[in-house]
Amino acid sequence: MKLNQSLFLSFMTVFQWTVHVGSEDTPTLGSRNIPRLLSQDVIKGTFSYPVHQNHTILFYHEDSGEIYVGGTDFVYKLDLDRYQISEEIHLNATREEPCFEVPCKNVITVIEKFGDSLFVCGTNGLRPHCWKLSADETKEQEGTGISPFTHTQNSLYLRVEGDLYAAAPLDYDGSALQFRREEGRRANVWMYDTWVSEPTFVSAAWVKRQNDPDNEKIYIFFREKNSDQNPEADPWISQVARVCKTDEGGSKRFFQNTWTSFLKARLVCGFPEESLYFNRLQDVYVQNAEDWRDTRVYALFTSSWNATAVCIYSIQTIEDIFNNSTFKGYDKAVPEPRPGTCVRNSRALPLATIRVVRDYPEMSDWVHSVHYTAPFYVSNNNYTKIVVDRVQAADQRMYSVLLLATDSGKIHKVLESGSEPFIISQTQIPSQSNLQSMKLDSQKKKLVVSFAEKIYVVDLQSCNESNKSCADCVLARDPYCSWTKSGCSPTVPDGIQNIVDGKTSVCAASTSDYNTVNRTRRNAASRLDIDSTQLAVPMDVPFYLSCPIDSYHAVYTWRHRDERSPCLQMSSSCLLLIPAMTPDSYGSYECISEERDYVNMVKQYHLTEREDRRAKANRGKASAVAAQTLGITVGLALFLN
Template sequence: MKVVFCFFLCFGGNFKWILLVDSEDTPTFGSKNIPRLLTKDVITGGFDYPVYQNHTILFYHEESGEMYVGGTDFVLKLDSEGYQITKEVHLEATRDEQCQEDVCHNVITVIERFEDILFVCGTNGHSPHCWKLSPYILEHSEGTGISPFMYTQNSLSLRVEGDLYAAAPLDADGSALQFRRKAGKRANVWMYDSWVSEPTFVTASWVKRKDDPDEEKIYIFFREKNSDHSPEADPWISRVARVCKIDEGGSKRFFQNVWTSFLKARLVCGYPEESLYFNRLQDVYVQHAEDWRDTRVYALFTSSWNSTAVCIYSIKAIEDIFNNSTFKGYDKAIPHPRPGTCVKNSRSLPLVTVSVVRDHPEMSDWVHSVHYKTPFYVSNNNYTKILVDRVQAVDQNMYNILLLATDYGKVHKILEAGSEPFIISETHIPSQSTIQSMKLDSKKKKLVVSFAEKISVVDLQSCQEYNKSCADCVLARDPYCSWTASGCTPTVPDGIQNIIDGQTRVCPTTVSDHTQVNRSRRDAAPPVNVDLLTLPAVPMGVPFYLSCPIDSYHAVYTWEHRDQSSPCLQMHTNCLFLIPAVTPESYGSYECVSKERDYVNVVKRYHLTQQINQQTRTDGGKASAVAAEIVCIVIGLSFALLSAQ
């Protein structure tokens, strides 16, 4: 429902429009499906580009903590503290007969690092090229199959030890798109043409196995065209595929330089019992673990009904499908070695094993999420990117924080604690364009976001947002923050937190400048540190309103007056109480009360008094004007609500 609030303000008897509020995007009190808090003042760095960028990428090197930005004709190295530019390398397109003035740009699409060498590739005026930088341009090479011809074409890249894996079109029209080992120490290997149908590659990830490196796999996440063209079928199917790192391709007479270990399976996110699925994979974040079996895949999906979902998968469960499922369309005895097996000499694999990979690479069984029956998180927000940070809390446990970004710069911070998501906050990054790239600096707890016009840096430890009280800090359930003698600060070992359930019983019961009384019952005495605000006297008959700030959208707000409780009228960041016309019963004390989990809090206290005997004033008209100037509101709220339904 779309609701429009129309306000008039009186000055000296003259009514004027003062506010028109569209509440279509206003969160609803008490719902757990919205951010608890709308944060502000969390942008801690960044810079503007000299000119707008059609396409940018971010590359973060975890070992060195260095961040790089690739744009049109340049690569920037950012300072590791303030994320300012410390180095700029210009890589303009090489002019040739294909390079016309209007397209003669080199849009950087790949940045990878091999030891001390920065490997960079770009469109190079529709003639893909790569460069090695350290610290100057050392050499360059042809880049077809690594960089796309145009930045709008699908591509991805992945460095694995000394090798580069990439997916990029082999033709200028964007066709012949496949995943390859394209450069490095090992032989180049590519895909068989019939394995995928018009794929859109999302990401690729190398999962290490320290105890058995010969079993290490490269996992590829993508969506492809559905072979089922019936009206009720979604045009896309989401997939996970994998190849062995040690795969060198087949023998010279069969499958030479083609993956012998390629297998794929359907990635399912949705409600299996209702056969309702989110089929369009949008983004993936792979959270690696010391034990490869604990590695988890966080996948972001969209649907044909304009909803998005996050499903979480276990790499072990994915491997179980590849190791144990039958092969779709194959009804004979499974040969030995099993198709897809990692062997040290793939060129010696028997023909019957490689033939199954060639003709039947798809698994019959589907890959289900760890929650199986439902996605971990479903939303109507148009999320486009996902990152996951791992944070150690006061209780020494590690918690996962999902960072979900919409295309136009809203970032939701979501706690994964058990099977239920908890939406901590929403940060809106002011911008004039959509998010192009996003990287997490987990060491510094910063989120770096690239737009067409600028780079913005978001502080994930914005604990000042919960600094009103210990209860406010604890209710946030933000593992980045804990309550200390200095207020809500970045988490320290002796801080106060309750990430598991957010109950405020862990807070001290004494009242100080930074704490408020924890009221466990509605009839508990109000906290003494909330000032009672005595308003200027108001005459009878005039409209009037009271307001208090919204500290949490997960709380339920009410106004209490004369032993009566009234719901709050929500105005995005404020809670209102409207009096259409002041009567004798309207005078007295009012409390704006919030209730969240085990915490009941008086946010504001007012005392409304009557303006007496205004007929005896020397200027009755002046008195009426003064009364009106206090805050005289005429509101067509009831009509607006009814007409909007």
Template sequence: MKLSQSLVLPFLALFPFALSSEDTPTFGSRNIPRLLSKDVIRGTLSFPFYQNHTLLFYHEDSGEMYVGGTNFVFKLSLDRFRMLEEIHLEATRQDHCQEGPCENVITVIEKFGDSLFVCGTNGHRPHCWKLANSSAEVIADHDGTGISPFTCAQNSLSLRVEGDLYAVAPLNIDGSCLQFRRKAGSRTNVWMYDSWITEPTFVSTSWVKRKDDPENEKIFIFFREKNSDQNPEADPWISRVARVCKTDEGGSKRFFQNTWTSFLKARLVCGYPEESLYFNRLQDVYVQHEEDWRDTRVYALFTSSWNATAVCIYSMQTIEGVFDNSTFKDYDKPVPEPRPGTCVRNSRALPLATISVVRDHPEMSDWVHPVHYSAPFYVSNNNYTKLAVDRVQAADQRVYRVLLLATDSGKIHKILESGSEPFIISQTQIPSLSSIQSMKLDSKEKKLVVSSAEKIFAVDLRSCDEYNESCANCVLARDPYCSWTTSGCTPTVPEGIQNIMDGKTSVCPASTSEHNQVNRTRRDAASAADVDLLTLPPVPVGVPFYLTCPIDSYHAVYTWKHGDQSSPCLQMHSNCLLLIPAMTPESYGSYECVSEERDYSNVVKRYRLTDRFDQRAKADRGKASAVAAQTLWITLGLGVSLFSK
């Protein structure tokens, strides 16, 4: 029953919808979600009014999460997802507001011991407050210039390192003089030399600890800056990683006082070196810390001028190797001792020759390449904007990494890092009218918290009900958060059944309900027996007709089977169709929609088409009425969407 193009095209003219679109992925592609997740939102909180900017802060040690918005900070309970405490911080200097309402948009939340440090725009006069953690009472406040931006649209970052605060924020109201500084705390304020970077956009900063060597600990800064190459074919941006020593107190009173003496920067490469094709626009960074700093991994999200995004993964050992061993760009003299960028106990005593190289030649000649040297780990046409990475211990006691990527349209993709290959486990659509503004991972509770302009959502990463139909479905998901047990597909336990590496279902028990892998015929028969046979109302000869079944996995191949004949599916969003241009005597009988993925075959839908009423049709008439009505409306050209299951 193969349908020729000459027959199908006239039939499609009856239908006022498209069977393919940019949002409809193709079967068999790796860069698409296996599952379209539905019920994984485990909590929602609405803001009192639309927020132009929201900030999420998660403190791993205490498990506390705070949300900052316009004139408020509140504390979240993640187990029940409710607000525990709300703090109002309205602008304190309304006489200096120049445009619009005088608002205090919270841009910095950090925790110092028993206190909370909060900064905001404060009506274009940045200000900071120190709050008692127990009572939320303001116990100190001071000027926030250089810590918070003047408006929420300006670039800013903050990082607490022990008792000190490192920050990125402009010093001027027009957004100029944007630098990375140590700006608050018990130690000396230190800032950057003006010529080190050009029109930067700072993306992330991270403190990499060395328990056995604290004097060599460094703070890493990830940013993109204007490309000095004026060639029209060159990308206008270059992505960078820079570092400064935690012990850096600046230079002596005579030279480089209050200026970083250890600042070095290097280019982050993500692309295809053999083709000289690179993703140069760094968008987001997630640093996955490990006990041994050498094993710490940097996950970086890039975009390109050709509307594609990529994820590259870097080893901290490789990054440090470039800073420790590369030559200095455009510097051809002997390297002085100590080597420029070396962490020392007293930076004010560094010789002039060492600091001069840092001042005039801070860039390394060598580039930082990812662990998958010849290509990015993951490339997609999705416009990803946010990135987080979780570590998950599976039933086999191995630890797997799962990437969580958010798109500009509010979708979240859960992606398994399986060796050098990505596998998209699922897609979750955040039910919001605006894009995701902020995203934080609570690895202990296995929840992803995302905020939009209207709401905050908690996404349950251990939502296993989606795969609960059978052991095969649970195993095929390759989801480290879920395993098959006697209770069904549940959050992973040591005795659970999984096959994370290849997803083959041969690990499932050999029984009728679990689709015996030894006898494919028996397995398919058992699968079909579990699916209701839907007998449709009579369809006259010569009438065009269609059948539909839902797509749960884009990694599967869907086929319509009728007798000994097979026909491929025609895709429409999350449904697959079988189009019959005109009913003939041979068109009547039973149809099965079958999905095949790896070593697993499953009957998704079963239909029977007849040209006259019989006893079985009468019994199923009520059940089939919705399908008949749907067919009628579509044939009349009223464009009813197909989402039956």
């Protein structure tokens, strides 16, 4: 018996090390703050680059559904149906004098569509340049202020009808960074020097107003240096600014070619009652709505304590701040028209209105999220990118699904249903480099993710991993998937779903024999759909049983006779360890998962005693071999799945 105890201690030491190694990036069971599934079968195609890219951008044209990728000296048009490159455009650096770079490269930083033309800009060997490409001709122009000088410098761009808005350095050293209207039908307009302090521009968005186009705004999201010198204050704060689409700058005497409508307000995300905020804006996705008031801003923030958060804002709330807040530092009567008001002729605005914009552009009130008291979602994952899809479920209601990505290529699919996030799944892109860009093709329900070596296409409607039963499909709460006669499939109007709370009673209501099947799965060992295994095991040896994890939101237990034992998690399996087989160890073992209103027998074992002459004579030797084998083979714990 001493030998068995020694072997078991060795067995447990090796097992604990194995569990630690195997579960380094594996969710812990039973928590709602982790992904329900670890998705595997979702990458449907890849595009490999000829050489690794230091920088890539993705451009998706919503009207045509076309998607382009720009890298060093090239632009590719991607065919997401055939998973191939359908068009190649090569744009090498073109300049007469020598480059400071060796070799002289043109890193593409801007791709846009203007009618039938493709507008492309790049670093062009530290001399930004743009090309307007059409079927008939190629037009070239100087690109300073549209493209940065190097791909590492901060920049952004936005097309609004026939105009191009951009933020890019005006000097080689990356300075003189401001948001400007650079190209198009309207006059070029730029910012006043004192409006921002060391900004990092994150995103810009145009919010349409179908019945009131003269009041349409361009919103700019950025972070800048905090003017608060308190040592406890975060050195950076996040801001939202706006300018009017109709703004043509001031008169020739005052503020010519300078925004007359620029206003900014602090964008806050955190816990106001504790004065705890996520101050560093990382990425923004604006989800437009038919009524502009319903447009929502999904903003991704990081903090000084290495956590990330998603806060959701209403454009209506942002507008209320700009329309009603006092101007920070300004204590006189507010002139008419109110500073920031959109007018048809900005050049005719009175000087009093423009002076307030020039000297006091910041609002006193802060912009809070729709949930106000807390972020919508807080995580220890270092997310860097966010996109949001609108999905029509089987109940004909629309749901928002957040797709959050880390630098390492971990992607979380998160359902927004009410005020609580539900983390549907986690996908790990198999890349050794950092994520560079991410775009959503909402029409095809595909996510395009770019790394240094290749592009991956993720199928958001992959439902195979919830295909075991109606209950499994419903518990996923995935608006992209519903239960049909063909199993868990892309959502159709008559599919079975329960996105709101995931309760599986909808299966019983739609499947006549559901209750009978569910009872049978729990209580009958002889059914063919129960994974049942017969094993003959020698007496006295340490032994373990393994059960596959179908959902990380479920709680798993082992049942043997009248006793229940907790699951020991190792990677994607639940284990039950038996220190040494005794007469009481034999019989039936059931692995039970419980999630919401669903109880399921995942796996069943029948253990019987194996007694032969050789095993009896060498029982101690068999014990040593059993323990040693488990320690050497880390993956052995999965062989019974």
